[in-house]
Amino acid sequence: MSRDVEDHRIHNNSHNVPFGDIVERHLSRRQILRGGLGMAALSMMGGFGLAGTQRALAQGKTPLALAFEAVQGSRTDAIVVPGGYRAQVLIPWGTPLNARAKDWAGDLAMTPEQQANSVGMHHDGMHAFPLDPESASRRFLLALNNEYIDQQALWAPQGGPTQPEGVRPADEVRTEINAHGVTIVEIRRQDDGSWMHVADSPYNRRLTTATPMLLSGPVAGSDYVRTRYATDGRRARGTNNNCANGYTPWGTYLTCEENWPEVFVNTGERFPDDARLGLPTDRGRYGWETAAGDGEQDDEFARFDVTPGSGEATDDYRNEARTFGYVVEIDPYTQATATKRTALGRFRHEGCWPGPVRAGEPLTFYTGHDSRNEYIYKFVSAAKWEPADAPEPGNEADRLAIGSKYLDEGTLYAARFDEDGRGEWLALTPDARTPSGETLAAALGLAADDAAGIIIHTCDAADLMGATPMDRPEWSSVDPVSGEVYFTLTNNAKRTADGTEATFTNGGAAVDEVGSGYATAPTNAANPVADNESGHIIRWREQPDNRFAWEIFVFGSDADAETNRSGLTRSNQFASPDGLWYDERGDGQGILWFQTDNSDNVVADYTNDQLLAVVPGALSAETGAGSVVGAGNQDGLKRFAVGPNGCEVTGIFATPDRTSLFINIQHPGNWPADGDALTQDATRAASGQVRPRAATVAIWKEDGGQVGV
Numbered sequence: 001m002s003r004d005v006e007d008h009r010i011h012n013n014s015h016n017v018p019f020g021d022i023v024e025r026h027l028s029r030r031q032i033l034r035g036g037l038g039m040a041a042l043s044m045m046g047g048f049g050l051a052g053t054q055r056a057l058a059q060g061k062t063p064l065a066l067a068f069e070a071v072q073g074s075r076t077d078a079i080v081v082p083g084g085y086r087a088q089v090l091i092p093w094g095t096p097l098n099a100r101a102k103d104w105a106g107d108l109a110m111t112p113e114q115q116a117n118s119v120g121m122h123h124d125g126m127h128a129f130p131l132d133p134e135s136a137s138r139r140f141l142l143a144l145n146n147e148y149i150d151q152q153a154l155w156a157p158q159g160g161p162t163q164p165e166g167v168r169p170a171d172e173v174r175t176e177i178n179a180h181g182v183t184i185v186e187i188r189r190q191d192d193g194s195w196m197h198v199a200d201s202p203y204n205r206r207l208t209t210a211t212p213m214l215l216s217g218p219v220a221g222s223d224y225v226r227t228r229y230a231t232d233g234r235r236a237r238g239t240n241n242n243c244a245n246g247y248t249p250w251g252t253y254l255t256c257e258e259n260w261p262e263v264f265v266n267t268g269e270r271f272p273d274d275a276r277l278g279l280p281t282d283r284g285r286y287g288w289e290t291a292a293g294d295g296e297q298d299d300e301f302a303r304f305d306v307t308p309g310s311g312e313a314t315d316d317y318r319n320e321a322r323t324f325g326y327v328v329e330i331d332p333y334t335q336a337t338a339t340k341r342t343a344l345g346r347f348r349h350e351g352c353w354p355g356p357v358r359a360g361e362p363l364t365f366y367t368g369h370d371s372r373n374e375y376i377y378k379f380v381s382a383a384k385w386e387p388a389d390a391p392e393p394g395n396e397a398d399r400l401a402i403g404s405k406y407l408d409e410g411t412l413y414a415a416r417f418d419e420d421g422r423g424e425w426l427a428l429t430p431d432a433r434t435p436s437g438e439t440l441a442a443a444l445g446l447a448a449d450d451a452a453g454i455i456i457h458t459c460d461a462a463d464l465m466g467a468t469p470m471d472r473p474e475w476s477s478v479d480p481v482s483g484e485v486y487f488t489l490t491n492n493a494k495r496t497a498d499g500t501e502a503t504f505t506n507g508g509a510a511v512d513e514v515g516s517g518y519a520t521a522p523t524n525a526a527n528p529v530a531d532n533e534s535g536h537i538i539r540w541r542e543q544p545d546n547r548f549a550w551e552i553f554v555f556g557s558d559a560d561a562e563t564n565r566s567g568l569t570r571s572n573q574f575a576s577p578d579g580l581w582y583d584e585r586g587d588g589q590g591i592l593w594f595q596t597d598n599s600d601n602v603v604a605d606y607t608n609d610q611l612l613a614v615v616p617g618a619l620s621a622e623t624g625a626g627s628v629v630g631a632g633n634q635d636g637l638k639r640f641a642v643g644p645n646g647c648e649v650t651g652i653f654a655t656p657d658r659t660s661l662f663i664n665i666q667h668p669g670n671w672p673a674d675g676d677a678l679t680q681d682a683t684r685a686a687s688g689q690v691r692p693r694a695a696t697v698a699i700w701k702e703d704g705g706q707v708g709v
């Protein structure tokens with residue numbers, strides 16, 4: 001999301017050794033390894049094993065290679081893709097999803113009804129769900145996050161929002177609420193290779209920040225989430241700031257609530273978790289709470305003011321914000337009520353990505369908290385995977401009941417990255433022992449069996465267990481063959497030079513005080529860059545006994561920087577990696593795609609946000625030096641696409657046959673070119689000023705071949 005609305009301040013006051021410290025130490029160790037320890041070092045480092053390319057060669061198969069010509073940086077109001085590729089605008093904001101919405105026009109006045117029946121604003125994470133296996137590459141349901149809103153574009157025909165700093169009109173607030181959330185829309189490929197949405201598909205659906213949802217898992221039914229609306233603590237209204245996403249083996253979509261604290265306000269005494277997560281104390285981001293009063297229905301606006309009243313919790317909305325901050329499961333094939341899976345933790349969730357799916361083993365989901373010096377988490381299901389639980393695409397099945405089996409019971413862990421290239425998953429259970437020997441429940445001041453309290457205070461629990469504060473965890477993706485996990489760490493202006501002390505929020509409160517977090521944190525091995533402006537990508541492989549072996553995959557940088565640790569050139573310089581997808585292509589090989597959300601630096605002066613690709617190698621068998629700092633594994637990193645001015649490039653998947661790749665363009669400044677058309681050439685620039693619209697972009701090869709190779 002754009003920097004004027006995102007809030008990645010540090011709300012983490014813990015004493016944990018920051019990842020930056022660990023990385024510098026780790027780097028020097030890696031440099032020693034590169035000096036000749038070779039295969040011995042490789043196994044010492046955890047046995048990352050042979051690269052896919054090496055595996056392919058060993059099997060006499062053709063190694064995967066990126067066959068497109070890298071595009072140069074661009075700063076125009078258009079998409080740039082390599083020669084031989086087409087790029088098409090698809091389902092821009094406001095595209096009608098049924099007959100209740102009017103046709104889009106550049107001067108269309110948005111209303112609550114119109115917005116509830118058309119594509120939401122500011123596309124982010126997304127995933128495709130086929131309707132049947134045979135046509136999966138030509139027809140599918142697209143589930144799409146609509147992260148936040150651009151009020152100027154939303155209210156362009158009337159010149160902007162009414163009283164943005166004062167009392168907001170009810171219908172404007174309803175419209176803004178309906179522009180958030182998730183869009184489900186059927187998509188089909190046409191004979192000429194282009195794509196279109198199915199305007200009258202019965203699957204088309206919106207879920208907004210007002211849609212009724214269920215709470216499940218440890219928090220459901222607890223005192224933490226009882227409100228005047230849901231006195232039973234089992235229901236919630238809406239999902240908000242849905243950033244990245246995930247999906248399950250049983251065909252459901254996971255949408256993740258990231259910057260939701262900002263839509264609330266608490267002008268009274270805040271809970272520790274309100275303070276840690278950054279709830280505003282004067283006004284919600286859009287002042288939705290100001291529309292409360294005569295004319296509202298069922299406290300639809302009053303609920304955004306979570307200031308405690310003088311009565312019981314069920315008399316007011318003090319707990320409303322505690323019904324947000326979760327991973328939400330949606331069945332894209334039905335109208336079933338979406339369910340917030342609280343077992344996966346409560347924080348500013350970026351996304352939620354599945355690990356390898358193996359019969360008879362628990363399922364694993366990786367998830368991260370995108371704020372400075374916050375943590376990476378892993379959820380491991382209690383139930384072991386049974387392949388019979390994966391229904392055929394599109395058939396009748398109670399997918400959310402399957403979701404309850406795997407996502408409501410399990411163990412949530414936070415990651416500690418050690419300086420020796422190893423790490424440990426720290427269980428966040430009431431009876432876990434903190435480094436000081438207390439139970440986690442006691443350290444948090446909770447009852448001994450308060451599993452719900454652990455989830456409500458997930459970040460504090462991770463502090464107390466000694467997790468490593470990271471450089472803003474964004475997207476993850478898992479190579480399903482090797483099991484290697486990739487994670488983008490986008491940037492961190494509050495990472496201080498090695499040797500400096502961490503500082504804490506809440507006026508110097510120590511990290512083991514609930515509700516505090518790191519305001520600044522010194523560098524560590526896994527976050528080794530002070531004032532990390534350009535970010536990096538880390539990866540690891542799981543090991544037995546909740547251990548893992550990690551390394552840094554690539555560092556962002558501008559090509560001319562003195563500290564260009566990964567040897568980037570103008571053809572692949574990047575900063576602030578964010579979206580990421582490991583695109584498995586068979587033979588154990590794949591393309592790692594990643595996207596950027598960058599601004600205000602040398603790379604931004606050279607190019608708009610972009611999509612890059614690389615065929616990842618594994619630890620170098622020759623040197624054991626891995627991919628850290630110019631070891632050569634990233635020599636093949638190439639820029640594949642550049643977005644229009646002002647945008648962020650985010651969200652990614654491809655058709656199963658890999659002949660079309662889909663990305664999202666979020667918050668463009670003056671794009672797409674034709675303000676009235678629903679589908680159009682994404683590479684064309686407007687001749688004047690248009691009402692900007694976030695949109696999905698479909699990219700395919702003119703010769704019909706696989707994208708990227």
Ligand code: FEO
Nearest residue numbers: 001243258350370
């Ligand atoms: Fe919504 Fe962390 O990006």
Ligand code: CA
Nearest residue numbers: 001002597648
């Ligand atoms: Ca952004």
Ligand code: CA
Nearest residue numbers: 001243474578
């Ligand atoms: Ca993001």
Ligand code: CA
Nearest residue numbers: 001490578597
């Ligand atoms: Ca971002």
